[in-house]
Amino acid sequence: MRLLSRLAAALLAAVLLVLLLGAVGGAASADVALSPVGPGGPEGPSGPGSSVTIELDGLTETPSNSVVVIVALTLLSLLPAILLTCTSFTKILVVLGLTRNALGLQQTPNNQVLAGLALFLSLFIMGPVLSDINDVGLQPYLDGDKTAAAAFEDGLEPLRGFMLDQTGDEELTLLTNVAGRDLPEDREDVATTTLVPAFVLSELKQAFIIGFIIFIPFLVIDIVVSGALMALGMMMMPPVMVSLPFKLLLFVLVDGWGLVITSLVSSYGGPG
Numbered sequence: 001m002r003l004l005s006r007l008a009a010a011l012l013a014a015v016l017l018v019l020l021l022g023a024v025g026g027a028a029s030a031d032v033a034l035s036p037v038g039p040g041g042p043e044g045p046s047g048p049g050s051s052v053t054i055e056l057d058g059l060t061e062t063p064s065n066s067v068v069v070i071v072a073l074t075l076l077s078l079l080p081a082i083l084l085t086c087t088s089f090t091k092i093l094v095v096l097g098l099t100r101n102a103l104g105l106q107q108t109p110n111n112q113v114l115a116g117l118a119l120f121l122s123l124f125i126m127g128p129v130l131s132d133i134n135d136v137g138l139q140p141y142l143d144g145d146k147t148a149a150a151a152f153e154d155g156l157e158p159l160r161g162f163m164l165d166q167t168g169d170e171e172l173t174l175l176t177n178v179a180g181r182d183l184p185e186d187r188e189d190v191a192t193t194t195l196v197p198a199f200v201l202s203e204l205k206q207a208f209i210i211g212f213i214i215f216i217p218f219l220v221i222d223i224v225v226s227g228a229l230m231a232l233g234m235m236m237m238p239p240v241m242v243s244l245p246f247k248l249l250l251f252v253l254v255d256g257w258g259l260v261i262t263s264l265v266s267s268y269g270g271p272g
Contacts, residue, residue, distance in 0.1 A: 085196050086159055088125045088166075091203040092264055093118040098211030099260055102218045103251060104244050121261065125268050132158035160192065163199040166268065171198035171205075210263060218247050 083089050096114045100106075123130075137155020140146040146154065164187055172190055175198045176183055184190055190198075225243040229235075250256075 083119075083122070085200050086163065087122050088203070088264075088268060089118055089122040090200065091207045091267075092121050094204065094207035095210050095214075095260065095264060098207070099214050099256070102211070102215045103247050104218070104240050121264065125265060126162070129158050129162045156192070160195065163195055164188070164190070167195065167199045167202045168205075171201045174198070174201070206267060210260075210267070214260065217250065221246050221250065 093114060096118060100109065133155045137151045141148060141151035173183065175194045179194055222239060222243050225246065226239040229237050229239055229242065
């Protein structure tokens, strides 16, 4: 009996010891879980000679590709207005349209053909001007030698010189008075906002003068044909139908398109 009592007492003591050790370990784990250690902060360079260097090679010398794309898209959006108001396109297109009407042709050649011919004739005439704009404005800007403002001002000068050469004093005076500004002492001092509409008016005036000269021989043919039909008593015959073949024959014999294009190019003093 004593042996059994001692064994039971020893077993009970072992169980109590195991329970005590488990309680102590759980408390330690709870303390660790309740007190997490946060991450450390960033550590900067230390020491007297430490420094940070950022390389910007090439970023401040030439415009980036995104800037070039934005400039190109802007020019493309303004290209129709620039083409119509600052080049020879309007004058050439008006003269070609008047020539077609003088011949008595309504849709031949069609508008697309006349516009295409006027466009390439304008490029032919404006070629040296566009080359100067590229040399003094666009290329220095792309190379980083000029700012955008300086490139714009320098690139505008060849175009202004072309428009000033083709604009009459009457149109410049008219637009300056309409704008309520004082007349500048020199033509070079005219504002661009005044020069552009004055140039367009001069181009339209010269186009109508050339169109009037083109109309005269065809008008004579119409009068002769109409008088002949009246004399023959052919009242029901349309004079336009009879005179059209004679107009076409005259236009081909004198090389009409060549004369018209030659007069247009010569009115600008040759290409450029």
